[in-house]
Amino acid sequence: MTAHPTPIRRALISVSDKTGLDALAAALAARGVEVLSTGGTAAQLRKAGLSVRDVAEVTGSPEMLDGRVKTLHPRIHGGLLARRADPAHVAALRDHGIPEIDLLVVNLYPFEATVARGAGYDDCVEMIDIGGPAMIRAAAKNHGDVTVLTDPADYPAFLEEIEHQGGATTPAFRRAMALAAFGRTAAYDAAVSTWLASALEQPAPPTRAFAGRLAQPLRYGENPHQRAAFYTDGSDRPGVATARQVQGKELSYNNINDTDAAFELVSEFAHRAGHAGGAACVIVKHANPCGVATGDTLRDAYVRAFDCDRTSAYGGIVAVNQPLDGPAAEAICEIFTEVVIAPGADAAALKCFAAKPNLRLLLTDALADPAAPGLSLRQVAGGLLVQDRDADLLDEGALRVVTKRSPTPAERADLLFAWTVAKHVKSNAIVYARGGATVGIGAGQMSRVDSTRIAARKAADMAEALGLDASPAKGAVVASDAFFPFPDGLITAAEAGATAVIQPGGSLRDQAVIDAADAAGLAMLFTGRRHFRH
Template sequence: MTHPIHTNLVPVGRALLSVSDKSGLLDLARALAASGVELISTGGTAQTLRTAGLKVRDVAEVTGFPEMMDGRVKTLHPMVHGGLLALRDDDEHLLAMAAHGIEPIDLLVVNLYPFEATVARGGSYADCIENIDIGGPAMIRAAAKNHRFVNVVTDPQDYAALLAELAQNDGATSLAFRQKLALTAYARTAAYDAAVSTWMAGALNEPAPRRRAFAGKLAQTLRYGENPHQAAAFYLDGSNRPGVATAKQWQGKELSYNNINDTDAAFELVAEFDPAQGPACAVIKHANPCGVARGATLAEAYSRAYDCDRTSAFGGIVALNMPLDGATAEKIAEIFTEVVIAPGADADAMAIFAKKKNLRLLTTAGLPDPRAGGLTFRQVAGGFLVQDRDNGHISAADLKVVTKRAPTPAEIADLLFAWNVAKHVKSNAIVYVKDGATVGVGAGQMSRVDSTRIAARKSEDMAEALGLAKPLTFGAVVASDAFFPFADGLLAAAAAGATAIIQPGGSMRDDEVIAAADAAGLAMVFTGQRHFRH
C-alpha cells in the first residue's frame, strides 16, 4: 500500500560516497559529517576519508560481502540498491527493508572511472576496458530514478550547490533540487556510455555501428544562436583538439554562437600551414576565408591576407599559425576585428589588444592536426549525418599533369597552397592564389563558373582599391574543390589571367576541359581527390 507523504523536503541522514575524482571530496565529507550525516564509502575513497580523520563505514560492512575481483564487485548488492531504490511512502518497500535490514541511502556521490581520460591518453584496449565503470552507473541510475527521495551528485562542481541547499533547508533538499541532480546524472551516464560505444566502434574499426551516440559537456550558455530568437549553448566533446573549445580567452566580451563557429573555421584552416615552413594567417567571415597568406613575418602574412578582400575582412576572425607578436597586433588593431586566435601571444601583443576592449583574444597553446582522424556530424530532419573528418592531403608527388604544359615549381607551390585553402571554402569553391597569398575567393555558389567570376571580380575590386593597374589574378593559379563539369569555368579563370589550374578531375568532359586548357596555354593538374564542404 502506498501512502501519500510530503516529499518536497527530504532530510539527508546517510550518504554513500565513491569517487575516482577526489577534488573537493574532503570539504564535502567534513560538511556532511558535521551535519550528522552518516558516511558510507568504498576502497580508495574510504581510505582518503579515514586518513583525514573522518568516521566512515565500508560498503563491505553494509553488504556483508567483501570487495572482490579487483574491485569489480562491491556495490552491486541489494543492500545498496535497495537503499537507493526503496520508495519511502510504500508499505511493501518499507516492510522489505525491515525484513532484510536494508537502510535508506539519501545521498549518493559518485563520479565514474576515468574512461574518457584513459582513451584520451591513448590507453591500450585492455586499459580502456578496465576503466569502464559498472557499479557507478548502476547506482547513479538507481538514485536518479528515485529522486523523489534520493539525491545523486555526479560532478564535484555541484558540491557547493548541495551544501548550500542543505544549509538553506536544515539538512534537507527540495524536490526541484533533486530533479536537477537527476537530470545531470542521467546525462552523465548517457555521455559515459556514448564515449564507450564510440571508442569501441573505433577500436573494432566499425564505421557504421547500428546505433551512434554523441555527447558533450556544457561549456557555456550562449546569448543566442545564429539569430537572436534562437536559444543556444556550447558543449565540449572531450577530444581536446586544440581550437576554440580548448582556448583561453584573455579579453573581450563572451563569444557568440557565430563567433565560435567562425573561429573554429579560421583555426582549422590556418592549421593547414605548418609553422615550421613560416608564418601564415587566415581571415574568415561567415565561415568562409576572405584572405589567406604566408609571409616572411606574421605581420606580413596578415597584411597579405587582409589585402585579398579588405571589405569582407572588416569585423572578421583572424587566425594565426604562430604566436601573436606586437607588430602583427598593431596591424590587426587598425580595423575592427571580432576575434583573434593563435597558439600564443607575447606581452607586447597583449598590451596592444588591451586597448581594444571589444576584441576577443584566444590562445590555444597548439594547432589542430589537419591530418588527424575523427568524426564530424550534422543534424538533418529526423536524423543526423556522420562522416570522417576531411583530413585529405595532397603533395606535389600526387599531382597528375594532364596538359601539354607542366606547371613551373613556383606554380606548383601556389597550386598546393590554393588547394589547401579550397578545402575550407564552402562549395562550389574557387580560389585564386599568387605568390603564397589568396587574391580572389569565390564561395558557396550554385554553379562553379559563378564562383570563378565572383572571385575574379573581387580581385578587380581590390586592385582598384590598392591602386594597381590590373587584378592580381593575372599570373595567379586557381584551385577548384571539385571538377569543372564544363570548360566555361576554366575559360573564365583564363580570362581573369590565371596561368595554372588544380582540380580533382573525373568529369565526363575532362577531355573537353583539358583541350580548352591547352588552347589557352594553361597548365593543369588533377588531384584525384575533391573537397566538397557544405
C-alpha cells in the same frame, strides 16, 4: 515525489576522483550524516579522521573479483530506489533490514582518461565502470527522495543547499542533480561505445551515441530567436573549444563557428610542405575565408590576407599560425575585428589588444593537426549524418600534369597554396592565388562558373580599391575544390588572367577541359581528390 526538502541522514560515497572529498565528508559528518563507503574512498576518509561504515558491512558480502562486485546488492539498490512515501516500500526496507540512502556521491572510473593516454585494449576494458553507473541511475531515478552528485564541481552548490535548507535538499535541486547524473552516465556509455567501435574498426556500428559537456550557455544561436549552447567533446584537439579567452566579450554561436573555420585552415600551414615555420594568416567571414596569405612575418601575412578583400574582412575572424607579436597586433587593431585566435601572444601584442576591450582574444598554445582523425556530424530531419573529418593532406607525388605545359616552380607553389585554401571554402569553391596569397575567392555558389566569375570580380574590385594598374587575377593560379564539369569555368578563369589550374579531375568532359586549357596556354594539375564542403 516528495514536494518538500528531504533531510540527508545517510550517504554512500564511492569516488574515483577524490577532489573535494575531505571537505564534503567533513561537512556531512558535522551534521551527523552516516557515511557508507568502499575501498580507496573509505581509506581516504578514515585517514582524514572521519567515521565510515563499509558497504560490505551493510551488504553482508565482501568485495570480490578484484573489486568488480561490491555495490551490486539489494541492500544498496533497495536503499537508493525505495520511495519514502510508499508504505509497501518502507515495509520492505524494514523487513529486510535495508537502510535508506539519502545521498549518493559517485564519480566513475576514469575510462575517458585511460583511452586518451593510449592504454591497451584490456586496460581500457578494466576501466569500464559497472557498479557506479548502476547506482547513479538508481539514485537519479528516485530523485524524488534521493540526491545524487556525480561531479566534484557540484559539491559547493550541494553544501550551500544543505546550509540553507538545514541539512536537507529541495526537489528542484534534486531534479537538477538527476539531470546531470543521467547526462554523465549517457556520456560515459557514449565514450565506451565510441572507443569500442574504433577499437573494432567499425566505422558504422548499428547504434551510435554522442555526448558533450557544457562549456557555456549562449545568448542565442545563429539568430536571436534560436536558443543555443556550446558543448565540448572531451578531446584535447587545439582550437576554439580548448583555447583560453584572454579578453573580450563572451563568444557567440557565430563567433565559435567562424573561429573554428579560421583556425582549422590556418593550422594547415604548419604542416604543408614549403610552409613549415612560415607565417600564415586567415581571415574568415561567415565560415568562409575572405583572405588567406603567407608572409615573412605575421604582420606581412595579415596585410596580404586583408588586401584580398578589405570589405569582407571588417568584423571578421583572424587566425594566425604563430604567436602574435606587437606589429601584427597593431595591424589587426586598425579595423574592427570580432575574434583573434593564435597559438600565443607576446607582451606587446597583449598590450595592444588590451586597448580594444571588446575584441575577443583566444590563445590555444598549439595548432591543430589537420591529419588527425575525427568525426564530423550534421543533423538532418530524423537523423544524423556522420563522416570522417576531411583530414586528407595533398600527396604531391600523386599530382598529374595533364596539359602540354607544366606549371613553373612559382606556379606550382601557388597551386599547392590555393588547393589548401579551397579545401576550407564552401562549395562550389574557386580560389585565385598569387605569391602565396589569395587574390579572389568565390564560395558557396550553385554553379562553378559563377564562383569563378565572383572570384575574378573580387580580384578586380580590390585592384580598384588598392589603386593597382591591373587585377591581381592576371598571372594568378586557380584552385577548384571539384572538377570543372564543362570548359566554361576554366575559360572564365583564363579570361581573368589565370595561368595555371589545380583541380581533382574525374569529369566525363575532362578532355574538353584539358583542350581548353591547352588552347589558352594554361598549365593544369589533377589531384585525384575532391574537397566538397557543404
